[in-house]
Amino acid sequence: GAGVSQSPSNKVTEKGKDVELRCDPISGHTALYWYRQSLGQGLEFLIYFQGNSAPDKSGLPSDRFSAERTGGSVSTLTIQRTQQEDSAVYLCASSLTGASYNEQFFGPGTRLTVL
Amino acid sequence: GEDVEQSLFLSVREGDSSVINCTYTDSSSTYLYWYKQEPGAGLQLLTYIFSNMDMKQDQRLTVLLNKKDKHLSLRIADTQTGDSAIYFCAEIPRKLTGGGNKLTFGTGTQLKVEL
Numbered sequence: 045g046a047g048v049s050q051s052p053s054n055k056v057t058e059k060g061k062d063v064e065l066r067c068d069p070i071s072g073h074t075a076l077y078w079y080r081q082s083l084g085q086g087l088e089f090l091i092y093f094q095g096n097s098a099p100d101k102s103g104l105p106s107d108r109f110s111a112e113r114t115g116g117s118v119s120t121l122t123i124q125r126t127q128q129e130d131s132a133v134y135l136c137a138s139s140l141t142g143a144s145y146n147e148q149f150f151g152p153g154t155r156l157t158v159l
Numbered sequence: 160g161e162d163v164e165q166s167l168f169l170s171v172r173e174g175d176s177s178v179i180n181c182t183y184t185d186s187s188s189t190y191l192y193w194y195k196q197e198p199g200a201g202l203q204l205l206t207y208i209f210s211n212m213d214m215k216q217d218q219r220l221t222v223l224l225n226k227k228d229k230h231l232s233l234r235i236a237d238t239q240t241g242d243s244a245i246y247f248c249a250e251i252p253r254k255l256t257g258g259g260n261k262l263t264f265g266t267g268t269q270l271k272v273e274l
Contacts, residue, residue: 048201077261087247087264103261135201144190144251144260150201 046070048151050136056157057126065121065154069138076119077139077148078111082132090134093119094142126158163248163265170271177238179268181231181248188250191224192262193233196245205233205246235270243272 049068057063069076078090089103093113104110108126113119123130133155137148164182171177183191192207208215208222208231215222221234231248248265 075260079262086266087262089261089263092261100261137202139260142260146260147204148260148262150203152199152201 048136048138048149050134050151050154052154053152054155054157056159058159059128060125062122062124063126063156065123065134065156067119067121067136067138067151069117069119069136070149071117073138073140073149074116075139075142075146075148076113077137078119078121079135079137080132081135081153084129085132087135090121092142123156126156128158131156131158163250163263165246165248165265165268167266168269168271170273171238173238173240173272173274175238177233177235177242177270177272179233179235179246179248179270181233181265183229183231183248183250183265184263185250185252186226186229187253189253190251191222191231192249193220193222193231194247194249194264196247196267198244202247238270238272240272240274243270245269 051066074095076093081087091111092100108124111121133153135153137150139146139148189210190207193205194202195205196202206217206220208224219236223232245267247267249262251260
């Protein structure tokens with residue numbers, strides 16, 4: 045595809061359930077980022093993948109959050125035992141490399157609502 | 160301060176100039192960015208400025224950078240209704256650990272363009 049795609053676009057879940065959010069980056073992009081946009085916290089970094097290197101998980105808010113990137117392409121963000129404060133829009137971005145001069149292209153996001 | 164700060168709202172008349180201000184945190188940030196978010200859409204990179212520049216002009220957009228005060232501004236000339244959106248400034252603070260190019264975003268300024 046031409047851009048970063050994310051699925052689902054909307055997800056409603058009950059408190060305590062696990063959810064998986066998917067990101068398909070732009071083909072050939074080696075760097076992939078997850079961000080979260082919420083009313084209380086604004087836009088915040090969650091996790092970063094670069095090639096085959098160990099991911100930078102420094103932004104993950106708790107150990108209920110994890111992410112993986114298979115084959116250097118598709119990424120899945122998993123939230124276990126969801127809480128109401130996890131409600132947010134989860135944004136994925138990719139860039140050609142991890143260099144700061146490479147633009148990060150954002151997907152449309154997944155809106156997660158935890159009831 | 161520790162947060163990238165922006166005013167929350169700006170209202171202008173169509174045809175006027177808009178100026179959106181931002182105070183960032185890390186004087187060693189190499190690049191500073193302006194992103195646009197339209198309702199229901201992902202983030203779109205509008206423009207960026209390299210830290211050794213004072214000004215960058217790109218069609219209707221002018222970015223001014225004052226490194227001494229860590230102040231960044233975005234001027235939109237001849238503002239149109241299609242410019243109505245939320246505008247985020249962002250930096251990649253060098254002080255963050257873990258490497259990678261993790262964007263730190265401002266709180267966002269909602270621009271409303273009135274006829």
